[in-house]
Amino acid sequence: MPPLPAVPPPAGRPYAEQAAGEPAEAVPAEHYARLARIAYLVLPPSPGRNRRVLSAHRLAQRALTGGRDAGPGRAYERVRLRLLRSALEAGRPLLRPSRPRRAQFPPLVPQVWGLRLLPHSCGADELALEQALAEVSGACRAAYVLRGLEGLDDAEVCRVLGAAGVPDPGAALLEADSLTPPHALLASTEFDPCSLQVRPADPARRRRRAGTVLAGVGALLVCGTLLLLPADGLGGPRAASAPLYARHHTAQRALDPAALRRVPDGLWRGSTRRDFTVWPTRGDRTGDTSLLRRALASWARPGPAVVPSATPGTPDGPPMGPPQLLFAGEVGPAAVVLFHDGLRVVRYAEPRNADPSGGAALDFARVDGADAVAAGALVVRRDAGRIRYLTAPWTERAGVRDLLAPRQGARPLPRDRHGVTDPLTGPRTRAGGDDCRSWPVLELRDGPVARLMTDLGELTPVRLTSGVPSAPHDVSGRAERESWARTACLLPALRSHGVRSVNSWLYADQRLPEGGGHARWSCTRADTWRGTGSRVLAQFQAPPGVSGGAGSPGAVAARAEGVPDCGIRRPRVLAGVLWRSGSGRWYVLAAGSRQFASLSATGGVEGRSDGRLLVLPAGEGDRPRLDGLLKGGGRAGSLR
Numbered sequence: 001m002p003p004l005p006a007v008p009p010p011a012g013r014p015y016a017e018q019a020a021g022e023p024a025e026a027v028p029a030e031h032y033a034r035l036a037r038i039a040y041l042v043l044p045p046s047p048g049r050n051r052r053v054l055s056a057h058r059l060a061q062r063a064l065t066g067g068r069d070a071g072p073g074r075a076y077e078r079v080r081l082r083l084l085r086s087a088l089e090a091g092r093p094l095l096r097p098s099r100p101r102r103a104q105f106p107p108l109v110p111q112v113w114g115l116r117l118l119p120h121s122c123g124a125d126e127l128a129l130e131q132a133l134a135e136v137s138g139a140c141r142a143a144y145v146l147r148g149l150e151g152l153d154d155a156e157v158c159r160v161l162g163a164a165g166v167p168d169p170g171a172a173l174l175e176a177d178s179l180t181p182p183h184a185l186l187a188s189t190e191f192d193p194c195s196l197q198v199r200p201a202d203p204a205r206r207r208r209r210a211g212t213v214l215a216g217v218g219a220l221l222v223c224g225t226l227l228l229l230p231a232d233g234l235g236g237p238r239a240a241s242a243p244l245y246a247r248h249h250t251a252q253r254a255l256d257p258a259a260l261r262r263v264p265d266g267l268w269r270g271s272t273r274r275d276f277t278v279w280p281t282r283g284d285r286t287g288d289t290s291l292l293r294r295a296l297a298s299w300a301r302p303g304p305a306v307v308p309s310a311t312p313g314t315p316d317g318p319p320m321g322p323p324q325l326l327f328a329g330e331v332g333p334a335a336v337v338l339f340h341d342g343l344r345v346v347r348y349a350e351p352r353n354a355d356p357s358g359g360a361a362l363d364f365a366r367v368d369g370a371d372a373v374a375a376g377a378l379v380v381r382r383d384a385g386r387i388r389y390l391t392a393p394w395t396e397r398a399g400v401r402d403l404l405a406p407r408q409g410a411r412p413l414p415r416d417r418h419g420v421t422d423p424l425t426g427p428r429t430r431a432g433g434d435d436c437r438s439w440p441v442l443e444l445r446d447g448p449v450a451r452l453m454t455d456l457g458e459l460t461p462v463r464l465t466s467g468v469p470s471a472p473h474d475v476s477g478r479a480e481r482e483s484w485a486r487t488a489c490l491l492p493a494l495r496s497h498g499v500r501s502v503n504s505w506l507y508a509d510q511r512l513p514e515g516g517g518h519a520r521w522s523c524t525r526a527d528t529w530r531g532t533g534s535r536v537l538a539q540f541q542a543p544p545g546v547s548g549g550a551g552s553p554g555a556v557a558a559r560a561e562g563v564p565d566c567g568i569r570r571p572r573v574l575a576g577v578l579w580r581s582g583s584g585r586w587y588v589l590a591a592g593s594r595q596f597a598s599l600s601a602t603g604g605v606e607g608r609s610d611g612r613l614l615v616l617p618a619g620e621g622d623r624p625r626l627d628g629l630l631k632g633g634g635r636a637g638s639l640r
Helices: 029-042 049-065 075-090 124-134 138-148 154-163 169-177 183-187 203-227 249-253 289-300 478-494
Strands: 115-119 196-200 306-310 324-331 334-340 344-351 360-366 377-383 386-391 397-402 436-438 440-445 450-454 462-466 499-511 518-528 535-541 555-561 574-580 586-592 596-602 607-610 613-618 625-630 635-637
Touching: 029 049, 029 075, 029 138, 049 075, 049 115, 075 138, 075 154, 124 183, 138 154, 138 169, 138 183, 154 169, 289 324, 289 334, 289 344, 289 360, 324 377, 324 386, 334 377, 344 377, 462 478, 478 499, 478 518, 478 535, 499 586, 499 613, 535 574, 555 574, 574 596, 574 625, 586 596, 596 613, 607 613
Parallel strands: 306 360, 462 499
Antiparallel strands: 115 196, 324 334, 334 344, 344 360, 377 386, 397 440, 440 450, 450 462, 499 518, 518 535, 535 555, 574 586, 586 613, 596 607, 596 625, 625 635
């Protein structure tokens, strides 16, 4: 089909020569078809061809009926300019800071119900042009149409685009140069919104829309009925529930700083309990009613300036009643408030000068069932890798010990009169984060026993223990500290998981082939406050001389989550690794806990052993399946 002429045919009088007051509707019909085609080509293809057809007709009609512009030029050029401006505005997204334009909304008229209007489909060349136009900007489409359909030179195209509001007409022309389809395709019926074919709309979709509308109307009727119920209906004087706008007196009392539960100092000495319920109220701002009211209000109704966080499985709702005030005071540049409501510990922190632009933090941690050890400390502030704890009133001494230096003693950690420690540096990692430089932990003493607690990114520090799952105990002695030195750098895998305690124990000692020394197998289990989601790591610890030293982490041989293995309910564990000796030979090494009577491997490497240790020659990349016969009967597979 030949391209359209470069300029509109001179049928009738030009717009510029119309008599004063003659309406713009006197434009010849062929100009309307051209204007509708221009609008169809410049509009974005994304809404679909049916809506594009209707929008093109709406823009052409608006351009013809619009008022006269004050700019120079013929009437057709002015109408075309109004059309281009509206088509470019329609292609802009609605999510803009400026006021939306009428052209950006779907057309109110014309409208067609139950039918779809589509231009005639042509060949592959027209489809390629349609796809090319869909991938460029609206300004590029306008430049391409003015150059190819209207026959304007580049200088005139830039002038028209600038008058239509395009900020950079030159860039639009450069982008139009990248379009390779010939200009003659613009005259195809594929892009003629005045030559249409009619198709029925999707009946199933219409039924779904009708059902949605009916459901919405029904919901509005129900809501209106409920709002207009008489006094003896919902929320009436004889109803079981109060009106929706009523406020429960206990919930209101929970927001009153005067109603906070305050425990006197020394109560814990005569109490049979040792947990957060007997912590005394401490801090230098316990009498700051404004601070406490802001903290309670943020807890009940956190605003956009509050950044909340909660450990997994911890509800973050408002207090169920007046909570216990544990601490309110200034810690560094922040004012911190700690509450306890029997289930959770809640920390509120804001700038010490109460500057609202500084925002606030609101942290929740589950602590139900806490004993004297679990209630030994809380994180009161964490900033730039440095941590400060609020210790329990029964803590006699606090210290710092580096898990990666098992032969070094603990150094004292000073505390103020409220029990807040000096800043404690968190774990440091080398570049890349694969290995640790140090892992400082908190050591608490309330008698002869020292307990190790570490920070894993939450309000409550995590207790570290050693020993078989049936009898875990606090880490003590050089051997247990050396074992934890090989395990400490695996702790980042447990961060922000709601962990309550981590127990690590050695379950096997294995002689390596070819005189490679002795390796150790350990199992590390992290139990959570919520009781589910426990994580288990089986670890192979090669001899320090060939693995980087006494503080180098072991290799994770297996890991699992939510399983009872390596715990009190199922204390067994089986894991294996593919190990290469100093001579370059590969071996499958496996070890089971004392519950296993024999081990076997299948799948690529075949073999078995009597006992709970297995060594088999293998090749690089072999991944056999491991299982074992239990002493009590039955078989069990490896940890997974």
